[in-house]
Amino acid sequence: MAHQPTIVIDTYGGNSAPDAILTAAAKQSLSGKAQLLLVGDAAELQRRLASLSYDPMRLRIVGAPAPYPRHTGDALAATQAARAALPIALDLLTDGEGDVLVTAAPPAVAWELSCDMLKPIAAGVPPALASVVPTLPRSSGDDPFALVLDVSGTPSHESESLVAFAAMGAAYARVVSGVRQPQVSLLSTGLGLDDGPPAVVAAHRVLKKASDFQFVGNMRAVDIPRGYADVVVSDGFTGHAVRGLLEGLTDLTIDAARYAWKSKVTWRAGLRLLSPGVGMLKRVSEFKEYGGSPLLGLEKLVLVANPDSSETALANAIALAGKCARRGLSTEVAKQLDATQELWQGGTS
Amino acid sequence: MSEPVDQPATAAANERARPEIVYRWDLDKTYVQTDFSSVRGLLRAATEKAENKRVVPGMRALLTGLSRRHQARIIVVSGSPTQMRPKIERMFALHGVRCDRLVLKDFVGRVTKLRSVRAQVPYKLAAHLDTRAWLLERNADVDEICFGDDAEVDALIYCLYTDIVARRIDATRLRGLLSHCGAYDDEVRHILSSLAKLPRQDPVRRVFIHLDTRSPPSRYHTYQGRVTATFNALQIVLSLHQDGLAGPVEVTAVAEALVRDFRVDAHGLAGSIEDATRRGLCSADTAERVVAEILPHTDAAQAGFDARFADRVVRRLRQAPPVAPAGEPEPLAYEELFDAEHRFASARKMARKAASRVPGFRDFLESERE
Numbered sequence: 229m230a231h232q233p234t235i236v237i238d239t240y241g242g243n244s245a246p247d248a249i250l251t252a253a254a255k256q257s258l259s260g261k262a263q264l265l266l267v268g269d270a271a272e273l274q275r276r277l278a279s280l281s282y283d284p285m286r287l288r289i290v291g292a293p294a295p296y297p298r299h300t301g302d303a304l305a306a307t308q309a310a311r312a313a314l315p316i317a318l319d320l321l322t323d324g325e326g327d328v329l330v331t332a333a334p335p336a337v338a339w340e341l342s343c344d345m346l347k348p349i350a351a352g353v354p355p356a357l358a359s360v361v362p363t364l365p366r367s368s369g370d371d372p373f374a375l376v377l378d379v380s381g382t383p384s385h386e387s388e389s390l391v392a393f394a395a396m397g398a399a400y401a402r403v404v405s406g407v408r409q410p411q412v413s414l415l416s417t418g419l420g421l422d423d424g425p426p427a428v429v430a431a432h433r434v435l436k437k438a439s440d441f442q443f444v445g446n447m448r449a450v451d452i453p454r455g456y457a458d459v460v461v462s463d464g465f466t467g468h469a470v471r472g473l474l475e476g477l478t479d480l481t482i483d484a485a486r487y488a489w490k491s492k493v494t495w496r497a498g499l500r501l502l503s504p505g506v507g508m509l510k511r512v513s514e515f516k517e518y519g520g521s522p523l524l525g526l527e528k529l530v531l532v533a534n535p536d537s538s539e540t541a542l543a544n545a546i547a548l549a550g551k552c553a554r555r556g557l558s559t560e561v562a563k564q565l566d567a568t569q570e571l572w573q574g575g576t577s
Numbered sequence: 578m579s580e581p582v583d584q585p586a587t588a589a590a591n592e593r594a595r596p597e598i599v600y601r602w603d604l605d606k607t608y609v610q611t612d613f614s615s616v617r618g619l620l621r622a623a624t625e626k627a628e629n630k631r632v633v634p635g636m637r638a639l640l641t642g643l644s645r646r647h648q649a650r651i652i653v654v655s656g657s658p659t660q661m662r663p664k665i666e667r668m669f670a671l672h673g674v675r676c677d678r679l680v681l682k683d684f685v686g687r688v689t690k691l692r693s694v695r696a697q698v699p700y701k702l703a704a705h706l707d708t709r710a711w712l713l714e715r716n717a718d719v720d721e722i723c724f725g726d727d728a729e730v731d732a733l734i735y736c737l738y739t740d741i742v743a744r745r746i747d748a749t750r751l752r753g754l755l756s757h758c759g760a761y762d763d764e765v766r767h768i769l770s771s772l773a774k775l776p777r778q779d780p781v782r783r784v785f786i787h788l789d790t791r792s793p794p795s796r797y798h799t800y801q802g803r804v805t806a807t808f809n810a811l812q813i814v815l816s817l818h819q820d821g822l823a824g825p826v827e828v829t830a831v832a833e834a835l836v837r838d839f840r841v842d843a844h845g846l847a848g849s850i851e852d853a854t855r856r857g858l859c860s861a862d863t864a865e866r867v868v869a870e871i872l873p874h875t876d877a878a879q880a881g882f883d884a885r886f887a888d889r890v891v892r893r894l895r896q897a898p899p900v901a902p903a904g905e906p907e908p909l910a911y912e913e914l915f916d917a918e919h920r921f922a923s924a925r926k927m928a929r930k931a932a933s934r935v936p937g938f939r940d941f942l943e944s945e946r947e
Contacts, residue, residue, distance in 0.1 A: 232842070234844065258791060263842075263844045263845075263848075270896070270897055274855045274898075278793060278795040278856075279793045279795040280793050281791040281792065281793055282793075283791070283808065284848045284851070284853075285809065285841060285846075285848050286848065287848060288847065288851055288893075289851065289855070290893065291893070291896045291897070291898075
C-alpha cells in the first residue's frame, strides 16, 4: 500500500453532512486505493464511524473545531462550517500531507477559499471550475461525459485565460478520460472564426495552432450534448449559465417521469417496461450523481461536489480524486500550460 | 459423542512451570487467512502446504513474540478438522510459534450428527473447558487473553466461557442456552461435567476480536465492553502493551512485519494507532510513547514513519477527544446475542449479493424530492 495518494475530505460539506460523506469515505477506505484524511469533529466522526465498515489503515481523522450544522439545508450554517473547516483541509494540501481535496461545501465558498490559499499552477493563469456534461457517443472514446470549463460564475475572462482553460481541459481529458488527442472547442454564438466576443475570436486564432490537442473550432451551446468535442471552453459566467440550464432540464425530465408514474396506470406500466433504459438515462444525466467538479489551475486539485450529492456521488468524487492524483493530473496540467505558452510566442495572426 | 481432539503440540509443553498468562487463540481468520465462503477456498485451505499458508498481517510476529515471552502458554482451539494437525503443527514450527496445546475438530466422529458439524458453540466451549482443566492440573489460577474473529461467534463463545467458569451462569440456564445454540444432549452433558471439575474462577482478562470481515466495531457494543474489537495486529499489540503484556520488542516486531511483509506505510500505522486511541484500546499516553519513542527507530522509518512524521501524529493524538470510561458490564442476554449474530451473518450474505445489484428504478420514482 506504499505510495498511495492522500485524499483530504471535508466532512462538513453537503446538505447531509457528515453522514453521506462519512459513509462514502468509509466505503472507499475498503477499496484500498488511497489514503483518506477526514477533516471534521473527531469525537462525532468516531461515534458515527463505529457503525460503519472501514479500514483505519486508510482512513484518518484530523480534528476541526466547528460543530456540524444541526439543520440540513441551513445555508448560513453550512457556510460558517465550511469557513471553519476548509482552511484546515487546505492547509493539509499546502503542507504536502494531502494531494487532493474533496468537498461538498457551498461551491462559492470552496472556490473563494481554494483560490486564496492555494498557489496558481502557473503565473498569471486563473483557476477554472470544470463540470462534466453527458453527451451522445463521441468518436474519441468511451467516456459518456464532456468537460465544460470554466463554470465558476466569474464574469469575464481574457483570451489568454480561455487558451489556458483549453490546455487544462485537454490535460484533464487525456489523464482522466484517457483520450490521447482530445477534441477541444470554444463556446460561442456561431461556428465562424469571427463569431463571438473579441476574447473568443482572439483565443480561436491562437488555439488553431495547437498540436497537443485537436482544436475543432467554435461550438454553439446546442451542440454540447451532441458530443462534438471532449472539452468545451467558455468564460465562467457563460459556463455557469449553461450548466445551470442543463441541470434544470434534467430536473424537469425527472419531475415529468415522476408525474407520469403517479398520473396513470398505463403510463406507470409503460415506465415499468422502460425502466432499465430510464434508469440508465438517470444515472448519466443526474448531476447529483456525478461526483465532483474539478477546480483546475491550482497547485493541488480540489474537487467540488454538489451540496445535494448522494453517498454514491460522493464515493464517485473520492474515487475520481484518487484517479486524478494517481495519474498525475496536476503535473499534466502544468506541462500542457507550458506547451500552450509557446502558441502565444508564435503570434495571434 | 465426539470430544474435541486435544493433544500436546510440543513435548516441552508440560515442562513449563507456572505460566503467568495464557493466550487462547482461534486459528482460521484470526491467525490464518482462510476463505470458507467458496468451495475453492475450502479446497485451498485443505490442500495447501504449511509453507504456503497465508497469515493475517502482523499476526505471525505477534504470536511468535507472545510465545517467546517467559511464563506464557499458547492454546489454539480451531474448527479445522483433525486431519489438518500435521500441517498446522508444521506451520507453527516454520513460523517459530510455540503452541502448547492444539485442539481440532473431529468431523469423522460427528458424521451422524450434522448439526454438530456446523455448530461452533458446543464444540468450542467444551474445548475451552477441557484445556482450562489441563491448565489447572499444572497451575492453580492462570489469567487468559482470548483471540478470535468476527466471521463466526467467537465473541459469544469466549464471553460465555468466561461467565460459566466464573459461575455467573448456573447449570439450568446453561443447559437451555446450549440447546438454543444447537447442542446435542450428550454435548450438553459433557460440558456440564467438565465445568463441574473446574473451581470458580474469573480468568479471562480480555477478549480480542479481529474484524477480519470488516464488521463495524459497533457490532460488539452489545457485549458491554467485554470484547475488544481490533482491525489489525498493531491494535492488538498496542492494547497488550498498555496492559503490560507486550513490550517494545513485540510492538516493533509487529510494526516491522506490517511494513516489511505487507507494505503498510506510515499513514497505515498512524491510522491504526489513532483509531485504537479514539476507541479506547490504549491510552493517548501509551500511543504517544509508541509513536515518538519506538516506531521512528524501527523499519517503519523507511516507510515514512520518521521523527517529523511522528511529531505530527503526536500532535493529532493530543487533540483527540478523551474516551469515556466503560461502565460496569451487565449480564449478557446470550440467547438474543446468538440470534443477533446469526441475523448479522445472514444480512451480510444478502448484502454481498445485493452489492452488485443496480439501484432500482422503482425506488427512484417513488422517492420524493425535498
